[in-house]
Amino acid sequence: GAVVSQHPSRVICKSGTSVKIECRSLDFQATTMFWYRQFPKQSLMLMATSNEGSKATYEQGVEKDKFLINHASLTLSTLTVTSAHPEDSSFYICSAPLTSHEQYFGPGTRLTVT
Amino acid sequence: EDKVVQSPLSLVVHEGDTVTLNCSYEVTNFRSLLWYKQEKKAPTFLFMLTSSGIEKKSGRLSSILDKKELFSILNITATQTGDSAVYLCAVSSGTYKYIFGTGTRLKVLA
Numbered sequence: 001g002a003v004v005s006q007h008p009s010r011v012i013c014k015s016g017t018s019v020k021i022e023c024r025s026l027d028f029q030a031t032t033m034f035w036y037r038q039f040p041k042q043s044l045m046l047m048a049t050s051n052e053g054s055k056a057t058y059e060q061g062v063e064k065d066k067f068l069i070n071h072a073s074l075t076l077s078t079l080t081v082t083s084a085h086p087e088d089s090s091f092y093i094c095s096a097p098l099t100s101h102e103q104y105f106g107p108g109t110r111l112t113v114t
Numbered sequence: 115e116d117k118v119v120q121s122p123l124s125l126v127v128h129e130g131d132t133v134t135l136n137c138s139y140e141v142t143n144f145r146s147l148l149w150y151k152q153e154k155k156a157p158t159f160l161f162m163l164t165s166s167g168i169e170k171k172s173g174r175l176s177s178i179l180d181k182k183e184l185f186s187i188l189n190i191t192a193t194q195t196g197d198s199a200v201y202l203c204a205v206s207s208g209t210y211k212y213i214f215g216t217g218t219r220l221k222v223l224a
Contacts, residue, residue, distance in 0.1 A: 034212075043202060043214045044157070093156050102148070103212065105156040 003027065004096050006106035013084055014114055020080045021109045023050075023094030029074035030096035034103065035067075038091040050077040050094075084113040116141040116207050120215035128223050131193050135218045137203030138185040145206035147186050149177055152200045152217070160188070160201075193222045 003026040013019050023033055031052045036044040048069055049057040056069035068080040081088055089112050097103040118139045127133055137147065146164045150157035161170045163179035163186055170177050174193075179186045190197055200219050204212040 041219075043216045044204075045214075046212070049211070102146075102159070102162055104159065105150075108156045 004094065004104045004106040006094055006109050008109060009107060010110045010112075012112045012114060015085055016083055018080055018082045019084055019111060020078055021092055021094075021111075023077045023079070023096070023106050025075045025096040025104075028096075028098060030077075031074060032097060033071065033077040034095045034097075035069065035077075035079050036093045036095065038093060038108075044093060047079075050079075052077075081111065084111070086113045089113045116205075116213050118203055118205050118213050118215035120201075120203050120218050122218060123216065124219040124221070126221045126223065127193055129194055131222075132189065132191045133193060133220060135188040135190075135201050135203075135220070136185060137188070137205075137215055139203075139205045139213075139215075140184060141205050141207040141213065143207050144181070147179055148204045148206070148212070149186070149188050150202040150204065152202055153198075157202055190220075193220075195222050195224050198222045 005024045007022045011019055033050040035047045037047050038044050046059050047062045050069045050071040052071040052074055058064045066082055071077045091108050091110050093108040094106045095103040121136045146162055148162050149160040151160055161177045166179055166181040174191045177188045198221050200217040202217045203215040206212050
């Protein structure tokens, strides 16, 4: 079945550094991918829509210069958290739609900024 | 503003009980409603509903959508401890775009 992978699964970084998270669709192509953030005991909040070959679309309140998204190919999107701060610590999840109705989630990346 | 509301927020039951989780929504351009189960990591897909009144069933889980009253329910019969998780409801309000509810945290006691 359709699978989405994410790497790394867990990362700890120091405040002020940048962290890159990769999201890959396996066995299918995804011209669009989504990036979500989930704080403890809260639901998934859509951060941005990653579009292959064009700029990402960011949700209101999400800083595009802080969360850089690059959709390099039909199977890979990357999210770079630049100049990370402790408040950026969260669970980041990507997803890719297999059909217009259904999307598959990656396993998530837990980011801890110290 | 589009929104998805789930209830209850949390629920504790004993093994063997039946539970009903609710999801109501208000979106301007409804396409589909999805249920997910989230344990420690990313959500796993349970059901997708697009039509009213048609029950989707998978083992002890079932779900139905009411597009007139704008809600869906997820039923779990004969609950087991492995059913303990957060159940998320998401509604598609446009092409590929989903709005998630806050989730219902279910705990099943042995």
